[in-house]
Amino acid sequence: MERRRFLLFLAAGVAGTAVGRGTAGLVDPARAAVPTAAAAEPVVAPSPLPGVLPAPTGVVDRLPGEGSSLALTLDDGTSSEVVRSVCEFAEDSGVRLTLFPNGRYSSWEENGDRLQPLIDSGQVALGNHTWSHLDLTTLSKDEVAEEIGRNRDWIEDTFGVRTPFMRPPFGSHDARVDRISADLGHPTIVMWNGTLEDNRLLTPGELMAAAREWFAAQSVIVGHVNQPTITEVYDELVELIAERGLQTVTLADVWGTGLGGVRTTSGSAALT
Ligand SMILES: [Zn+2]
Secondary structure, three states: OHHHHHHHHHHHHHHHHHHHHHOOOOOOHHHHOOOOOOOOOOOOOOOOOOOOEOOOOEEEOEOOOOOOEEEEEEEEOOOHHHHHHHHHHHHHHOOOEEEEEOOOOOHHHHOHHHHHHHHHHOOEEEOEOOOOOOOHHHOOHHHHHHHHHHHHHHHHHHHOEOOOEEOOHHHOOOHHHHHHHHHOOOOEEEOOOEEOOOOOOOOHHHHHHHHHHHOOOOEEEEEEOOOHHHHHOHHHHHHHHHHOOOEEOOHHHHEOOHHHOOEOOOOOOOOO
16 A cells, blocks of 8 residues: 555656656756645656766765755665665665665675666666675774775676775774775765664654755765665655755766776676
8 A cells, every 4th residue: 555655656756757857957946845746846867967977086975066966875784675675665766876785794685686677777876885894994904905895896796886985884984994995996985964864773753854854955865774664764755855856866876987987787787
C-alpha cells in the first residue's frame, strides 16, 4: 500500500517533469514552494549535468558554486536489507545517490544485481569508505594504504568503476591520510555539511527533522545504509526535496572528469 502510494506520487511528479525540463531546467520558486504532491517539482536531475568539473585535490564538504543541487551520500552498508531497499528506492524514484561502501560488508555483493544497472546508468556513483571502517588517523602508513587500497580494488573488481572520492570513516583524517589517499587514486576527500544523523537508530520523525534542518541547495548530506529508519521515510524525503526545489545529483555528476573519468566501463562491460 505504502509503495503503491509512493509510486503514484512519483507518477504525478514525473508527469510534471517534461514541462519543467522544457523551460530550460529553471526552477520556479513559486511552484517549488507549493507543498502538494501534485504540484511538486521533479526530483530527477538531468543527466549528465552540463559543466562537469574535474575532481578536486583536497577536502570538499559542499557542492561548488550556485545552484539547486543536493548530493545525498550514504555510507557503510551493514544491512543487506537496507541496501536492497535503497536500491529499490533509487529505481522507483530516479533519485541520484552516491554510495560509500565498506567492502567488508557482504550487503554490497548480495545486492550487486540491483546495484550494477544503477551504477552503469550513472544514477548511483561510488566512493571509497575504506575496507573495514577504522579510524585512519590511528593507523600506520601501510595500514592506511591497505584500508584504502583494498577497498579501491574491491570496488573496481566488483562494480567496474574507479572513483576519485574517498570519505574517511568517522570523518577522521589528516594531511598524511589525505596524501596516501591521493597516491592511491582518490584525491578528493569528501566530508559533508549536512546529515541525516542516522549513525544511530532514529525514529522516522527524528530522521525527517534532520533532513528538514540540513537539506539545502549545494549541500552534501551524509547518511547510512545501516539502520532501517531511512526505508520508512522515502515518500517524505522525496516530497521535501521537491518542496525545496532541489535536484539530486551524484558526486560524479558534479566532479566527473578527473583521473580520466569515474567510470572505467560503459554499459555492462566489466573490467577484468
Ligand atoms: Zn561510515
